[in-house]
Amino acid sequence: MYSLGFLSVQSGCEEQTELWRSSSRSNAYNALCNTFYVREIYRLSKEQFGSVERLQRRFASLPYYIEKAANHILEGNSPLTLDTQNGSWIAKQSRAMPKVDEEKNHQFFSQNVFVGLIIPVLVYDAEYSTVRIDSVDEVTSSGFHCNQFGWVAMSGSSQENTGIQVLKPSKAAFSAACCGHVWLLSRATTPRVLTLREMLLAARINWQDFKRPFITQK
Template identity: 30%
Template sequence: MNSDPIDLSQQVNIFSDDLRQLHFAELCNALYERELHSISQKKINNISLLQRQIGGLKHHIKRASYNLLQHQSPLEVDIHNASWQAKQAVNCPAKLSDTDKTEHWFHTHIALGICSAVYVNELGLEHIELDSIDRVELQEGKVHLNKFGWFHLNGLPVLKKNELQQDDPLQANSATASNQQATMQLLKPTKNLMLAACCGHSWNHKGRTQPRLLSLRELLLSFSINWKTFR
C-alpha cells in the first residue's frame, strides 16, 4: 500500500482545472444553443453562406467561452447563459449623452476596428448595442459602423435625403419614437454605457425590462473593450 502523503495543494489545482473545464463546456453549450436558434430564425437563401456561418461556429464559440473565463472587467459572468451580468440602471444611461462631447471624443480617438456603442430605440424599447467602426471619413466628419451604417462624429445618424433628420434622437418623445421603426445614435463610450451594452440591458416607458441576450458577434466585440479608457 502506498503511504506517501497526499499533496493537498495539487488536489486543489486539479479540482480547479476540472471546474474550469466544466464551466467552459457549459459556456460552449449555451452559445451553441443560442446561435443555432438564431440561425434557424433567419431567412438564408445562400447555402454557401449558411455553411460558412455554421462552419465558423466552433472557432468563435470556443474563443468566446475562453475569453469569458479569462475576463478582467467590472462585469460578472453568468456561466449558464454565457452572458455578462451587472446591476442595471433605472433609466437608460444613453439619455445623459452629449453630442458635443461625443464629437470631441471621436475626433480624438477615432480608429478603425474600435468597439463602439449605439443607442437604439425601436418602438419604444431602448437598449445600447455594440458595433465596430469599419470606415472613417474625417474630411466629411463621419464614420461607418459594421452593422448600423453611417454616423456623424457627433453621434447623429447620416440620413438619406428623403428622411427627416431629428436634432437629437435621444430627446425624442415617446410618441415620435413609437412612430419610427428605429431611432439610433452613436455614443461616446463611458463605463456605464459599455456596461449596459455588454449586459444587454433594456428599458421601456415603464423602466427596466428583461435584458436581451447578446449575439455571438457582440459578445466577441465586448472582449476588445479597454475598460480603462473605454476604447
C-alpha cells in the same frame, strides 16, 4: 525539517489551488460553449438562407467562433458578473437609459476614433431603447462608419437613422450593452440576449482603457 515540511505543504496547497482554477475554467468554458451552440443553432433555424451551401458554411464556422468567444470571455478583464449557464453578463440596471452628450462625444471621437474601436450604440424609438455593441470599420475627417449601424458624425449622431446614437465609451454605457439592458417606455424591462457577434466584441472591451481594445492570447 519543520521548514521543509512547511514548504511541502505550501507547495501542495498551490498545486491544489491551480488544479481548482483549471477545473473551474474548464467547467465555465464548457458551459459557455454549450449555451452558445444552443442559442446559435436556434437562431440559424429561424433565418432565411438563399442556398443550402450558405447554410452549410454558417454551420461549419460555428465551432471556430463559439470557441473563440468562450476563450476571449474567460481571458477578458470585464468587471461584470458572468453567468456561464446562460452565456450572459449581469449587472444592476439603471432606471434610466444612458444620456447623450454630443459635445463630449465629439471631443472623444474626434481625438480617439480609429478602425477597430469598440463602441456602445444607443438604439431607440418612442417606446423601446437598448444599448448594443458595434465596432468602427472606417474613419473620415467628418465622421466614422459603424460595422452594423452605418455612418455617424463625430458627435455620434447617425447620418442614416434617427433612432441610432453612438455613445462615448464608458462603464455605464458598456455595462448596459453587455448585460442587454432594455427600457420600455423609459422603464427597465427584461434584458435581451446578446448575439454571438456582440459577445465576441464585448470580450474585446478593455475596461481599464476603452480607447484600446483588449487583446487576448488566442
